[in-house]
Amino acid sequence: MDNQLNYQEILGLAVHAVHNQDFVTALELCKRVDKDNMPDQALNLIHAAILNQIGMFSASVDIYQTVIFNEPENQLAKFQLGIAYFWRGDFSEAESLWGDLPYFVNFTAALLEAKRKNYTEAVRFLQAFMAENTTYPDLNTDAFNLAEQFQKMISDAQAEQSASAERTSRRADQTSAQNEAASPLSHQEHSKDVPATSLKDVNALLSIYKDD
Secondary structure, three states, X not given: OOOOOOHHHHHHHHHHHHHOOOHHHHHHHHOOOOOOOOOOOHHHHHHHHHHHHOOOHHHHHHHHHHHHHHOOOOHHHHHHHHHHHHHHOOHHHHHHHHOOOHHHXXXXXXXXXXXXXXXXXXXXXXXXXXXXXXXXXXXXXXXXXXXXXXXXXXXXXXXXXXXXXXXXXXXXXXXXXXXXXXXXXXXXXXXXXXXXXXHHHHHHHHHHHOOO
């Protein structure tokens, strides 16, 4: 009796491992079968996806290319290959590949907007993708998680802008107080008809009348 796992058993175990977030086991199972000698591309897709997850983008590109060679109409594999190119920094390769994938246009547009740091637009595109996507429901989870990350970036940027504005305001108040203290006239000595204004404001007004 043959005690070796066959391809279907390895594939089933790999799927089970992925569903349980056991990527080490899933990766070990994927490596039991040569990527060029599989009856279908399901295990290769799992293998490449895991490599993408752990940042091994060049290795995943190689496997996705094998998948597409064997299944040239596999739109999901092309989309994921573009993801690998994108995270590897080959943006032109990613955009060229994604240009022929209208189904994923909102997802890919979100990534390109995020690259430009347009996170609000990126979130909008991801929401549009999730609203329309029924073919690849697992991608909605990825889209949702990405949207959450971009929302956090937006919130962090807004918080930093608020903190920066507050710091600028404090510095301006301190400068104003220092200038007032350095002024030869105290507040009590100001004429009632002269508005209390900072030295900076006075200098700005006087600059209008400076001779060239």
